[in-house]
Every structure is written in structure tokens, then in C-alpha cells.
Amino acid sequence: MIDITLDTACRIGDVTFKNPIVMASGTFGFGKEYGKLYDLSKLGGISGKGVTLHPRPGNPGIRVYETPSGMLNSVGLENPGVQAFLDEECAFWETLDTVRIVNLGGGTVQDYVEGARLIDEDSQKRNREGRQAVDLIELNISCPNVKAGGMAYGIKTCIAREVVREVRAATTLPLMVKLSPNAEDIADMARMCEEEGAEAVSLINTLSGMKIDVRKRRSVFENLYAGLSGPAVKPIALRMVHQVCQRVSIPVVGMGGISSAEDVIEFIMAGAEAVQVGTYNFVNWQAGAELADGVERFMLAEGIQSLSEIRGIL
Amino acid sequence: MIDITLDTACRIGDVTFKNPIVMASGTFGFGKEYGKLYDLSKLGGISGKGVTLHPRPGNPGIRVYETPSGMLNSVGLENPGVQAFLDEECAFWETLDTVRIVNLGGGTVQDYVEGARLIDEDSQKRNREGRQAVDLIELNISCPNVKAGGMAYGIKTCIAREVVREVRAATTLPLMVKLSPNAEDIADMARMCEEEGAEAVSLINTLSGMKIDVRKRRSVFENLYAGLSGPAVKPIALRMVHQVCQRVSIPVVGMGGISSAEDVIEFIMAGAEAVQVGTYNFVNWQAGAELADGVERFMLAEGIQSLSEIRGIL
Amino acid sequence: MATIISNRRVAEGIYVMHAEGHFEAKQGQFFMVRGWDGYPLLSRPLSVYDQDERGVKFLYKVAGEGTRMLSRMQAGDDVTLLGPLGNGFPAAKGRTALIGGGIGIAPLFYAARHLEQADLYLGYSVEVYEEHEFRSLGHPVEIDLGGIVLDRVNFDDYDTLFICGPEPMLRAAQIKSAMSSGRAKVYVSLENRMACGIGACLVCSVGCENGRKKACVDGPVFLAEEVVLA
Amino acid sequence: MATIISNRRVAEGIYVMHAEGHFEAKQGQFFMVRGWDGYPLLSRPLSVYDQDERGVKFLYKVAGEGTRMLSRMQAGDDVTLLGPLGNGFPAAKGRTALIGGGIGIAPLFYAARHLEQADLYLGYSVEVYEEHEFRSLGHPVEIDLGGIVLDRVNFDDYDTLFICGPEPMLRAAQIKSAMSSGRAKVYVSLENRMACGIGACLVCSVGCENGRKKACVDGPVFLAEEVVLA
């Protein structure tokens, strides 16, 4: 009998994930709810619900609409604000044996920077007390840029550069920038993040989509457009991850529609260091644990000892 | 009893479609096959399989792969060339009581222009003989631009402008430009087409996507990426059509995932003059006829007499 | 995974599914239900219609793709259930009425079964179903067919009201409540669209007087005066 | 729409569906089949296994989502059929053998039923099914379980060969044919992925010596020497 030790570890800078399965921002709360359904230490990591400097009520009206193999959401970044997150959720995060990622949104560069600074200070304070709650910041640049007339930072590289640069300067925590598939040139955007010193990029956020209620003759969503996620978008997400991996040498965290261990492997073969899983949490409440196991089963079946053997094989 | 006459007509320049249902290029051959399944005069129009100046064998290897609520195709513009199309298919097209659209692809600007000129000359010749086979040219700018290192014309407005301008100058037939959802800024692209004198734009072509065979450890497609279509992409397509309709005043023909009469109405409410139906032909072999009927039923049920009452209502 | 014990049609487009398992659901709680793998994507929230030693029952209406697929399932098939979820009905105080409109009657049966006193008002639009079951509970049952069931209830006759039904009915109940003496505490059960069902995604958010709440964990039962209906 | 007369399991993961209708299918033709509305998206191509006064039969293997859904359908359910499609087998000349590997045996039954003489070679990997049916045709039947069925056939003993099976088997047949005397005309039936099934979309394209052909209308049956297998 041969004893095989599988190496599923993934790395971003100095942060090590025990496996490539990270729960995606906005679909997993801050982990508490799913933590009642399974052991979160099965996971490579968790990206918390997106937080902004100031609390936000999110969007009014209908916030979810199912589409063929996908869903549109218009949560609109409802969150209690960075400070409340630090005060109320981080005690729980301190107890977790998995990589903890704060997803940070904003409206002005100043908001982003201020938010990052608060997180950084809190982190240093905890560190001095021998505690840690946050391992990584995920900078969500899909938020509307108040100055640029509401167009998201995530669309034009030149507009996004400023926010990445300033946030990079504001924190010593490892920084991962979450890219929008609505970007004009997502590979270019990723390259910019690398240039500005980000440790990693993650993609894709939701694709801008629309649903019209033909009887009411108006958009289902008060915000007109909403964000598409789920299996429907996977082919697009995989292509974008592959494109980005050709352009940067920092780690890339891939996501978009993942709903099986094979999907995870596809992203890794396309070059991703790790993946995130969003909508699939709603389909399978054990998603994280089952995908982590599934990846190991796949490796055993295919005789793969370390994910590095297949990463970026395409 | 009140006698209601429904007005389902749509217009592009001087061309009138009896209803908004047009069959999308590449999914309907040149109409002969589906013509055996139902009466093509039920349709607003037909856009033929894309043709290029020179015959093309298309891509080797697997050409189709099903994805959740969508499909990836990598046909690669297999076609007999413009001249063969004119010689072999146009006699049949002359007999059709529906709007006939030639979908024209190319690799160099010269190819596009030469192709357009051939179609134009043929059209003038037939006209002199009192015949007509082609009502409209649909210029497919998603083809790789040989000069720009294989990047599709459809991505950057400045690169596409040349081909639109030159083709516009090469033909007196009404010109519709088919836009790619992979464009950096699709509304900008549409605006450029309007500026260059196109009579209409149509969108969306397929979204670039990827599928990896995890056992073979390579892309399913020899061409690496392939084009995603079907219901999965509808929310994205609808949003793009709405965005484009906000930017141009020429008619917009919307498509992407349409598979019900309600889907058709959504695109019209988003501002489309007419729609095209692609992948749904594979799902429902009577798609064209049934959608045409379905639109009328919807109008009756909702008390709509003319599509202009609801067009662009959002 | 729960095995289906039975799944029978009780009226045109209306079914009762009995699924095996030991759940300890409270009155007014719900489950996220799916009877398929990946398509359709989301699970469907269904209220507890009844619960017995063998399992849980759902009374549901075929509204679209998901419920249509549920309706085609048969005894022996497996259904995936997450729950019981939600706050459920609070303890009823004093004279109590349960008012249901359409498929909104579903959560009232199990609630009524646990109440010593309750007046039941059931509103149907085209066909009456499960009347016998409701009557067998021994409470007074008033049936309305094709009318407005709320019109049959004098809010001031009661201390507690549980109301379930389509949104226009809930809005009407809010108005009626505001115009009444205020004797009755009026509770409504909302049917917001949901994704996770457990409080993690915020898509089911309800505008409340003091900020936003989650229909799936803070609800689905809310004080009528507290929620802002769109 | 065709009503299902029966749909029975004949081996692990193998089913025979009998669907009502008058079709006049030729041997070797196929239908595009769907037993659902929109999901999964595409219809599934299935060969004619047999045809009688009541309808058409398919012998199919559960390979993925679509065939799994077909396997769950029951007598009385409706299935959507487009067909018969494709060229079918040509007239067989001289001594003829029909060789099937795995579910590739499906189109051979109906073909054999219409031949005066035919030697049948059926290759199975784990379990033999429909043996009785094939034997009842009265032709010699050689069964291979777990081996390489092609090895049992001497191509030079025949004038016509119809071969159906997985792609590696078809490639092996091409090689074997090229190395034989050339007496036999060797035909293979391809199983390319399809979308429209009627020649309109070009996704089923087959590289042939003289240009590209469409598996759905120019095939699925081709001369082995003519096609380029990937």
C-alpha cells in the first residue's frame, strides 16, 4: 500500500490556504450561518460580505431573480460598515481555522482608503495582543465611482489604478483586487494591479444583466441592472481567468459559476491559484465541504499529488 | 365584436419586416432546412450563415459543447464563400417572402469590402432583371482582424471604424453592423456605426467562453475559446441592448438567448426594433413560427395594437 | 435528503407533499425545498403545512418551473430539505383569528392545530381545497370563494391575527389594521424571494421601521405595522 | 410530441424506449429526442433501434443528464422527436457483417432485421443485453464480453461491413480496413455532437477526404476510408 499525501495548499504572498476552496463574498455572510451546517475549517478560506466605510442599507425592491442556470442579484452592498464589522464579527473570525478575507467596497477613493486603514489598524492592534482576525483584504472595485458619474471603478483601468494605488499604500495586509467582468479589458486591469503591488487578483464579480417584467413594463430591479452569477456564467469566467493568467504572474483566484469539483479543477488548470464559490452555496448547503472533498477525490483518481502539477497546464 | 388589427411591422431604413422575428446567422443555414419544417413567410426575416470572400473550412475538432442553459460553438465560419452563396443560395432566397439578410464576415478590411462589393453587384444585376435576393447586409465584425494580431475587429471601436466605413462606401444596400459583446464598450461601438452611416446595429454575437476537459487536460476546443449563446446569456444581452438603445437613434436588432415570446417583448421594451433568434432553433424546431404567433398572442392579451406602444418603454 | 411518502393533487394545480423525517418545526416556519440537482438553480421556500411522527407536509401551488417539478415527484423519490427555518408564529394571546388568502392558507393549518381557540378565515379564488382537513381541527372555519376574505373579519374582535396571503392582501391588512382600534396584534407572513434561506445572502431583505431585516431569519412572520411593503 | 408506450431498463444504465407514431425510418437513421422543455438545452441524437406499426424504439445508455432524464420517463409521458434524420445505411451487397461496440449495437438491430444475410458481432464491456432479441432475428450472433469485438472479424470474409461504436473502435476499424485486401466496403456510423440535427448549424462537421461534410445529413453513416477521425 502506498501512502499518498495530497498537497492541496495554495498561497497568496505569505498566506497559506489549506485547500483551494474559498467562499465568495456576499454569498456566505461572515460565515456564522454556514458554520452551523458544517465545519468551516474544511475550507481554504472565507471572503466576508462586502463592507464599506459607512453602513449601507442596500437596494430597495426585489433583490433576486432567477434566470436560466443563473441568478441576478441587486443587494447593493447592504452592510453594517467597516467599524461594526470589526467590532461585531471579528471576534468570531479570530476563532476560525481558515483564511479570513475582508471584502472592501467603497464609493470614493477616500472611503476605500479610510476603510482599509481602519482594518489595518484593527489588525495591528489585535496582532499586538497575539490575536488575528483578518488575513487578507479583497478590494472590490466593482463599486460605482461617485466622481466618475457612477461608472464603476472596475471598468476602466486608468480610473481603477488610483484606488488600487492608494489602498495599497494604506495597508500592510496582503491585498487582493477583485476584478469585474464588465471591465473593458480585464487582463489589462489585472496587469495594473500587479504593477501597483497587489499580492493577487480575484475574478469574476457578477456580470451586469437585466430582467424586464413585461406585464408591469419595467425592470424587475429598482436599480435597472443587476449582477448575474451562477453556472450560466462559468464559461465566460473561465475564459477570463485564463486570459488574466496569461498576463500576470501574481496569484489569480478564479470564480464564477463553480458548482462541482471538476469546475474547480478547470479553473486551476486555467491557471488559478485557488477559487471562490458563491451562488453554489445556495444550491448545496454543504458546498464548501463537499467541494474540498471532491477536489481530493479527483486528485486521487487522476494520480495528482499536488495541485501545482496541473495548475496553469493550459 | 371588435376587430383588432395588430401592427407587428418593424423597419430598418426602407426595409420592412412583417414581424420582429428574424432568424440569427449561423443557426438557420440559408433557410432551406427549416423551410421544410414550417413556412418561412411566417418570419420577419432570415440572416444567413456568415459568408466570407473566400471559402472557409471552419475549425477542426469538436465544435459544440453544451453548458448550463447555453452552448459553446466553434464552427469558425465554415462557409462556401460569397460567390458560391450568390450562385447557389440566392435563387432560393429570391422565392422567399421574408426579409433576406446576408451576414458578411472577413479577415482583412479588403476581404470585407470585396465581399460587400460582390453582393452589391449581384444585387444590382438582379434588380435590373426585376429580381431581388438580398435586402440587407449584416456586417459581422467579430471576426479576427488579421492585421491587429488576430484581435477581433469587434473589440476596439477605433479598429472597427475602418471596416464599417469602407464597407459602407462599398455598397448601396442597407447596412446593419453586428456587434460583439466582447467589445470594450459596446454602446460606443454602436455610436460609431451610426456615425459611419450604418442603417442599424444588431447585438449580441456570442460571448467568448472556455471549457476544459479535465481528464484530457486541454481545452475541448482546438481554438481554445469558443462562443457562448443560449438562455444563459440573455440577461447580459438584454442589458447590452438597453445600453445601446440609450446611445443611438438608428434601429437596434436585439438577440441573445431568446426562447419565448416574452423574451422577445423584453428586448422590444428595452428598445429593440426587432430581434434575432439563434440557439432556440435547436430547442424548438418551430421556433420562428411559434414566436411570431406568441408575440401576437401577447399583444392581444395585453391590449397592445402596435409594437411601437411598448418599444423602448424602459 | 428526505424520501417522499406521498405527493397528491388536492385541487387543480394544488398538491400536498408528505416527506419523511424528524424535524421539530414550529408553527409558521418553512423549509428550503428542492427535488432536483442543479436546475432550476435555487431551492423553493415552502411553509410547514403540517407535521406528524412520520415527517413534514407541504401544501403548495404550482406557480412555475420549480413547483411544477415538485408536483411531478412520486412516493419514494427523494427531496432535499433545509430547515425548519425562520422565526415562525409567536405565541397567540387572547382571541385569535388566522386568515389565509390563496395558497397563503398553508401555514395556518399547523398553527391552528396547536391553538386552543382560533377562528379560521380561508379565502379561495377559484376552487376550495383541504376544507375537510381544516374543519376537522374543530375550530370555526369561514370559507370565502372568489371574494375578499379580509372583509369577513372584524379586526377589533380579536387580540391576535395571523395573516398569510398575496402581497396586495397583506397591504390591505396593514391598512385595515391601522384603521382599527388597535386591539389586535396583527402578524403577517411574508413571501419574499430567497436564495440562501439562512441569513447569509441578504436578498430577502425587508424594509422595516427600524432598518432592514431578513425575511428568512427575522421573519417570515412580522408585525404588520413594522414592515414596509413595496 | 410522441407518447411513450414503454421505457424499460434492460441492463444497468441501459434502456429501451418505445414511442408512438408512424415514422418510416430507414435503417441507420436517427431522431433528435427531448423529454423536457428548456433544460438541458439541446436535443439528444438517438439511432432507430427498431420500428413497428405502433412506433419507434430506441436502445440507449445513460451517459449524462439528458439520457438520465429520458430514463426516468414513463409510459404515457410525452417525448419530442424530430426525424427520422440522416442518410442511414446503404444497401448491403454480398456477404455482410454488422459490428457493434457498446451502445453502438443500437442501430444494428433494425438494420439486421431487414437483411437476408448478416453476421452479427456484438461487443459488450460489462454486461450483455438484448441478446435474446438479436438472436431472435435468426442471424448468426457472436457476442464478445470485455474483449475487442473487432478482433473476431476477418474483414476479408465480407463484402459489406457496418460498424458502430466508440471512436477508438472506429479508428481501429479504419486501420484494419486499410490493412485488409480491400474486398469489404466498410461503413462506420459516427456519433458527432449535434445541435440542429438537420444540416443548418454546421457543428457536427466531419473532415472528409473531399472537404467537410455534415454528420447529421451527409451521415451519420460514412465510408470508413472517407472520414478523418480526430
Ligand SMILES: Cc1cc2nc3c(=O)[nH]c(=O)nc-3n(C[C@H](O)[C@H](O)[C@H](O)COP(=O)(O)OP(=O)(O)OC[C@H]3O[C@@H](n4cnc5c(N)ncnc54)[C@H](O)[C@@H]3O)c2cc1C
Ligand atoms: C417563507 C415562504 C413560504 C412559502 N410557503 C409556501 C407554501 O407553503 N406553499 C406555496 O405554494 N408557496 C409558498 N411560498 C411561495 C413559493 O416559494 C413560490 O411559489 C415558489 O418559490 C415558486 O417557485 P416556482 O419555481 O414554481 O416559480 P418560478 O416563478 O419559476 O420561480 C422562479 C424563482 O422565483 C422565486 N419565486 C417565485 N414566486 C415566489 C414567491 N411567491 N415567493 C417566493 N419566491 C418566489 C422562486 O423561488 C424561484 O427562485 C412561500 C414563499 C416563502 C418565501
Ligand SMILES: Cc1cc2nc3c(=O)[nH]c(=O)nc-3n(C[C@H](O)[C@H](O)[C@H](O)COP(=O)(O)OP(=O)(O)OC[C@H]3O[C@@H](n4cnc5c(N)ncnc54)[C@H](O)[C@@H]3O)c2cc1C
Ligand atoms: C447519430 C447519433 C446516434 C446515436 N445513437 C445512440 C443510440 O442509439 N443510443 C445511445 O445510447 N446513444 C446514441 N448516441 C449518443 C447519444 O446521443 C449521447 O450519449 C447523448 O447525447 C448523451 O447525452 P447526455 O445528456 O446523456 O449526456 P451529456 O454528457 O450530459 O451531454 C451533454 C451534451 O453532449 C452531447 N453528447 C454527449 N455525448 C455524446 C455522444 N456520444 N454523441 C453525441 N453527442 C453527445 C449531448 O447530446 C449533449 O448536447 C448517438 C449519437 C449520435 C450523434
Ligand SMILES: Cc1cc2nc3c(=O)[nH]c(=O)nc-3n(C[C@H](O)[C@H](O)[C@H](O)COP(=O)(O)O)c2cc1C
Ligand atoms: C447575493 C450575492 C451577493 C454578492 N455580494 C458581493 C459583495 O458584497 N462583494 C463582492 O465582491 N462580490 C459579491 N458578489 C459576487 C460574488 O462574490 C461572486 O463574485 C459572483 O457571484 C460570481 O461567483 P458565483 O457564480 O460562484 O456566484 C455577490 C454575489 C451574490 C450572488
Ligand SMILES: Cc1cc2nc3c(=O)[nH]c(=O)nc-3n(C[C@H](O)[C@H](O)[C@H](O)COP(=O)(O)O)c2cc1C
Ligand atoms: C452554431 C452557431 C453559429 C453561429 N454563426 C454565426 C455566424 O456565422 N455569423 C454571426 O454573425 N453570428 C453567428 N452566430 C451567433 C448568432 O447569430 C447569435 O448572435 C448568438 O448565437 C446569440 O443568439 P442566441 O443566444 O439566440 O443563439 C452563431 C451562433 C451559433 C450558436
Ligand code: FES
Ligand atoms: S434568503 Fe439569504 S439572507 Fe434571507
Ligand code: FES
Ligand atoms: S447538427 Fe446542425 S448541421 Fe449537423
